[in-house]
Amino acid sequence: MKFDPQEGYIAGLRHESMPYIDVFDTASNSMTSMRLNEAYDAGVQVAELNVTPVTKEFLMAIKDSVNSAKWDADCERVVMTQLGSVSYSHLIAAVQAPDPFVFIASYAYQANKYAPKASESAKYFREYLARVVTVYLQSNGYYMPNTIYPLLIQAIASASATRIDKIIKGMHIQIGIKTLEKYLNEKEQLSDGVPAVTVRKRIRATDAKRYAEALD
Numbered sequence: 225m226k227f228d229p230q231e232g233y234i235a236g237l238r239h240e241s242m243p244y245i246d247v248f249d250t251a252s253n254s255m256t257s258m259r260l261n262e263a264y265d266a267g268v269q270v271a272e273l274n275v276t277p278v279t280k281e282f283l284m285a286i287k288d289s290v291n292s293a294k295w296d297a298d299c300e301r302v303v304m305t306q307l308g309s310v311s312y313s314h315l316i317a318a319v320q321a322p323d324p325f326v327f328i329a330s331y332a333y334q335a336n337k338y339a340p341k342a343s344e345s346a347k348y349f350r351e352y353l354a355r356v357v358t359v360y361l362q363s364n365g366y367y368m369p370n371t372i373y374p375l376l377i378q379a380i381a382s383a384s385a386t387r388i389d390k391i392i393k394g395m396h397i398q399i400g401i402k403t404l405e406k407y408l409n410e411k412e413q414l415s416d417g418v419p420a421v422t423v424r425k426r427i428r429a430t431d432a433k434r435y436a437e438a439l440d
Contacts, residue, residue: 225316232330232385233317242316245272261315264425273425275327276364277318278311278356285429286355289436290348298340299349306338318425328360329389336380350380359435361392363420363427369395370439 225233242259247268249256264270264277287295287303314331321327332353339346354376358368372395379388420431 225313225320227320227326227330227385229386230384232333233314233321233327235313242312243319245270260319261312264315267424269424273318275318275321275324276360276421276425276427277315278328278331278360279426280308280311281429282360282427282432283307283311283356285433286352286359286436289355289433289439290352294348294351296340296345296348298342298345299352302338302340302349303352307335310335310338324361324364324366325392326385326389328357329392330385332357332376332380332388333383333385346381350377353377353380355436355439357388357392358439359432360427362435363432365421373439 225235228234242261244257245260245263246255247258247263247270248254258266258268260270260272264273283303287300310331313334314327317327317330321330335353335356336350339349351373354373357376357380358370358372361368372392375391375395376388379391383391420428420435422428
């Protein structure tokens with residue numbers, strides 16, 4: 225895959241197939257080759273992953289935190305039937321992405337392509353994607369204040385993947401030291417070890433839902 229400034233992580237001219245990785249098979253006590261997605265779904269600890277992928281369980285946890293008044297059948301349909309392809313392609317991107325910021329910016333940009341056509345539904349869906357971005361980074365131990373919501377929603381609606389990435393990173397560069405100290409002392413996900421992410425590079429759904437509910 226390559227990173228396109230507008231689109232984020234996309235396949236090259238040739239179709240990008242799921243790569244094979246070498247994993248240890250405990251049954252045969254030897255190394256074997258598996259597709260990346262099969263190994264990840266099987267719970268294998270995949271050393272090749274540079275960042276934490278987005279899973280269906282994570283997306284469902286965020287969805288369950290959304291107020292029912294800001295959700296409808298069109299949003300439900302997109303999450304249940306369309307985002308799987310974005311997650312699939314971004315599992316490959318998780319091997320190449322240099323940091324979680326550019327990874328989730330690419331994910332949000334491409335997920336927004338499936339936003340419902342109706343304006344109200346599209347608004348709800350982009351608010352949901354802003355929650356996905358926020359909780360993803362919080363789960364990885366990064367500072368993400370609620371006040372970045374309006375900027376994220378606007379960027380997801382109209383900006384490039386690179387622009388979304390710069391907005392998130394720019395907020396971190398400009399954070400005041402007193403604000404950061406306060407946040408470090410209050411937020412458990414910034415403690416050593418990043419407790420919301422397992423050694424198998426999965427964000428725990430229970431933690432994701434808890435962080436998402438705290439945003440309201």
